[in-house]
Amino acid sequence: METTTTIKPTFDVNExxxxxxxxxxxxxxxxxxxxxxxxxxxxxxxxxxxxxxxYSNYNANIHRGIHTLAEEATAAYEATRKTVKDFINAKSxxxxxxxxxxxxxxxxxxxxxxxxxxxxxxxIIISGMEHHSNxxxxxxxxxxxxxxxxxxxxxxxxxxxMDDPIAIGYKKLLSSKTKLVSIVHVSNSLGTVNPVxxxxxxxxxVGALVFVDGAQSTVHLDIDVQEMDCDFFAFSxxxxxxxTGVGVLYGKKKILEEMPVFMGxxxxxxxxxxxxxxxxxxxxxxxxxxxxxxxxxALKVALDFVTETKKDIIRNHENALLKYATEQxxxxxxxxxxxxxxxxxxxxxxxxxxxxxQDIGVLLDNQGIxxxxxxxxxxxxxARFGVPGTVRASFAMYxxxxxxDRLVVAIKKAIKMLT
Amino acid sequence: xxxxKTIKEREEEIVEEFSLFDTWEEKYEYxxxxxxxxxxxxxxxxxxxxIIKGCQSTVWLTSEFKDGKIYYKADSDAVIVKGLISMLIxxxxxxxxxxxxxxxxxxxxxIGMMSHLAQTRSNGLLSMIKQIKNYALAxxxxxxxxx
Numbered sequence: 384m385e386t387t388t389t390i391k392p393t394f395d396v397n398e399x400x401x402x403x404x405x406x407x408x409x410x411x412x413x414x415x416x417x418x419x420x421x422x423x424x425x426x427x428x429x430x431x432x433x434x435x436x437x438y439s440n441y442n443a444n445i446h447r448g449i450h451t452l453a454e455e456a457t458a459a460y461e462a463t464r465k466t467v468k469d470f471i472n473a474k475s476x477x478x479x480x481x482x483x484x485x486x487x488x489x490x491x492x493x494x495x496x497x498x499x500x501x502x503x504x505x506x507i508i509i510s511g512m513e514h515h516s517n518x519x520x521x522x523x524x525x526x527x528x529x530x531x532x533x534x535x536x537x538x539x540x541x542x543x544x545m546d547d548p549i550a551i552g553y554k555k556l557l558s559s560k561t562k563l564v565s566i567v568h569v570s571n572s573l574g575t576v577n578p579v580x581x582x583x584x585x586x587x588x589v590g591a592l593v594f595v596d597g598a599q600s601t602v603h604l605d606i607d608v609q610e611m612d613c614d615f616f617a618f619s620x621x622x623x624x625x626x627t628g629v630g631v632l633y634g635k636k637k638i639l640e641e642m643p644v645f646m647g648x649x650x651x652x653x654x655x656x657x658x659x660x661x662x663x664x665x666x667x668x669x670x671x672x673x674x675x676x677x678x679x680x681a682l683k684v685a686l687d688f689v690t691e692t693k694k695d696i697i698r699n700h701e702n703a704l705l706k707y708a709t710e711q712x713x714x715x716x717x718x719x720x721x722x723x724x725x726x727x728x729x730x731x732x733x734x735x736x737x738x739x740x741q742d743i744g745v746l747l748d749n750q751g752i753x754x755x756x757x758x759x760x761x762x763x764x765x766a767r768f769g770v771p772g773t774v775r776a777s778f779a780m781y782x783x784x785x786x787x788d789r790l791v792v793a794i795k796k797a798i799k800m801l802t
Numbered sequence: 803x804x805x806x807k808t809i810k811e812r813e814e815e816i817v818e819e820f821s822l823f824d825t826w827e828e829k830y831e832y833x834x835x836x837x838x839x840x841x842x843x844x845x846x847x848x849x850x851x852x853i854i855k856g857c858q859s860t861v862w863l864t865s866e867f868k869d870g871k872i873y874y875k876a877d878s879d880a881v882i883v884k885g886l887i888s889m890l891i892x893x894x895x896x897x898x899x900x901x902x903x904x905x906x907x908x909x910x911x912x913i914g915m916m917s918h919l920a921q922t923r924s925n926g927l928l929s930m931i932k933q934i935k936n937y938a939l940a941x942x943x944x945x946x947x948x949x
Contacts, residue, residue: 411826738881739859739879739880739881740858741858741859741880741882741883742834742880742881742882742883745830745882746830746882748917749826749830756858757858758858771859771860771879772858800827800830800831800834801834801881
């Protein structure tokens with residue numbers, strides 16, 4: 384029998400780059416090197432086209448209209464839900480709630496599940512490497528309910544202390560008082576991949592639920608929420624080559640069914656009278672008002688793009704880049720990498736002796752290189768490492784070895800100018 | 803001496819100096835040099851109350867009101883910001899509150915440093931100018947009450 388080989392055997396980064404029109408842009412008279420992918424990734428032409436096509440051809444409000452455009456728009460919107468379900472391997476599309484992004488996902492759970500289930504003296508565990516989005520909503524909740532927020536300490540390498548002999552690591556923090564563990568899958572500041580599977584197993588042993596912040600992990604790692612057994616998982620579309628303003632909250636069906644509603648309004652109701660309102664079934668129960676139709680539709684295109692390019696092939700490329708960049712960058716005099724965990728993806732954060740990260744950022748920008756500098760919305764983590772912030776380079780599928788070389792040359796030049 | 807020059811004249815001086823530079827490297831080396839040469843702020847002024855909010859780097863700003871004129875001193879842990887502060891002080895320090903409040907600071911555009919005025923959280927120049935003008939406004943109103 385003849386076998387067909389339609390799958391591209393090797394990854395051609397130059398081919399991939401052609402799909403991203405923005406990569407042809409010049410910044411400060413040089414071809415831009417975009418290394419701020421952990422903040423947001425660039426969009427393939429297909430995603431841009433999908434947005435354009437929606438508004439040019441079938442813009443309509445979804446779910447209620449009986450006209451052709453409304454049907455088309457509804458079908459496309461719900462097709463994204465199906466794609467997301469497959470992308471993270473949820474059991475059912477009822478478990479996929481569209482949000483504005485990861486932050487809204489955390490807040491939705493804090494405001495609904497949290498307000499119903501957290502009471503005085505209960506404990507919520509987060510880690511020392513959380514984004515402010517996964518700290519502040521729980522802090523607000525704990526303050527309101529007189530509950531206690533506990534923090535898993537971080538090692539010098541930037542790993543979670545799971546069962547450190549001296550420090551009070553994760554396993555020592557867990558108790559029957561623990562109601563929820565909310566943990567970042569991949570650190571946006573360090574690139575550390577956390578052992579979520581182990582964290583979830585341990586939490587479930589004491590009866591606690593686990594929320595996984597997948598803002599950084601979804602684009603790089605294979606996500607299987609059933610295998611992970613997390614109770615909630617959230618990510619943002621714009622970090623997975625999709626548009627801004629759309630994100631996903633996954634929750635186990637039983638939990639979502641029992642949770643009180645978040646926002647009230649259209650779309651999320653079954654019947655409204657002035658005496659009493661009954662609410663829609665999942666997933667509409669949590670999607671009040673006209674949703675972000677266009678961006679949600681385009682998110683499907685982004686996820687399909689990743690799936691067709693193949694996540695493991697992308698990951699191989701990104702890991703090779705990370706390895707190469709780590710070798711090249713660590714060789715620079717006076718440079719210290721913050722976050723040297725064994726299991727890392729995509730991110731290199733560093734500081735340079737006697738130089739403020741912002742100064743490096745300004746001089747890299749002048750050389751056409753986009754990195755992020757500052758605290759990356761993880762101020763407690765920066766305090767842990769005793770730095771005001773870091774310079775962060777983060778990679779995506781379209782970055783190249785040549786771009787890493789340009790980064791290294793540019794850092795050296797910046798150091799020379801500043802000292 | 804700088805004292806007798808108007809804000810506009812001081813701005814023009816800086817623009818003239820920058821006109822000698824052909825490359826961004828020369829511009830930034832000049833700013834970095836200004837930053838390094840800026841007289842460090844005495845530690846007693848490096849208190850939370852003097853920190854300008856909205857900067858990725860830490861910027862301290864303090865001022866003194868003498869004979870109807872305001873004198874500024876500032877510092878930062880980032881050298882490029884410090885160089886930009888140094889220019890602002892050179893242009894604005896030693897002027898009356900009204901003169902400072904009326905300063906348009908067009909020189910920042912003319913020397914190609916407008917990007918530092920962009921309203922992003924990572925950038926402090928805008929907050930710095932706002933704070934400089936806040937001081938001027940405060941001195942102006944207290945001066946009026948005293949008089």
